[in-house]
Amino acid sequence: MADQPLPPRGAIAAAATALAYAGGAVLLATALLTTVSVVLRWLTRQPVPGDFELVSLGSGLAVVGFLAYGTLLRTNILVDTFxxxxxxxxxxxxxxxxxxxxxxxxxxxxxxxxVGATETLRTGTTTMVLGLPTWWAVGLAALGFGATALAALHWVVRLLRGHG
Structure with missing residues (x-):
């Protein structure tokens, strides 16, 4: 990939980078929580209460956090056999x-x-064990996909102009 152009700069790149760092931090926190929960289960037979809820939320948010950055760098799966x-x-x-x-x-x-974030906020939807509200996680996922769409549109323009 020696001919791969430099990644774009500007607001889209800054947002994608910030989301990727946040996704990485959440992923590390999720791994730490999982480790602590397993050790507690081994020592006391009691895991961290709601560990599966927190891991589920954290894992989803981490993945969404990486999407815009991957799109920006064009490191997602590209099938170019044709x-x-x-x-x-x-x-x-x-x-x-x-x-x-x-x-x-x-x-x-x-x-x-x-729309889902608005609805979960309106209805007061929470997780089952810890009772955490879920609207914020759904809203952050919307932000991640919005940034991903902008990063992809940036590349559409770039490709149509003959760059990339």
Missing amino acids: TTWVPRRLARGVDAFWTLIWAGAAAVLAERLL
């Missing part, structure tokens, strides 16, 4: 098309998650 032999301009067009599809999917998911 486009390796076509002219570079056509390959960029195909990449732009599929990146636009990804941007649309991410935007729809962001909008649906935003």
Whole structure:
């Protein structure tokens, strides 16, 4: 990948980077919580109460935190077996098309998650064991998918202009 262009800079890159760091921190916290819970279960036969709820929320948020950054760096899965032999301009067009599809999917998911966050806030939905409200996690997931859609749109424009 020596011909891979430098990643974009600016607000989208800053947001994607911040979300990736936050996702990494949440993933580390989730791993630490899992370790503590297993050790407690081994020593006392009692895990951290609600550990599975916290791991579930944390794991989901970590993954969503990485999506925009992966999209920004174009490190997501790219299948190029068809486009390796076509002219570079056509390959960029195909990449732009599929990146636009990804941007649309991410935007729809962001909008649906935003609606879900509003609904879970309105209804007071909580986790079963700890009783934690869930609207904030759904809202953060919406933010992650929104940033992913913006990162993908950035690449669509870049590819259509002949860069990438």
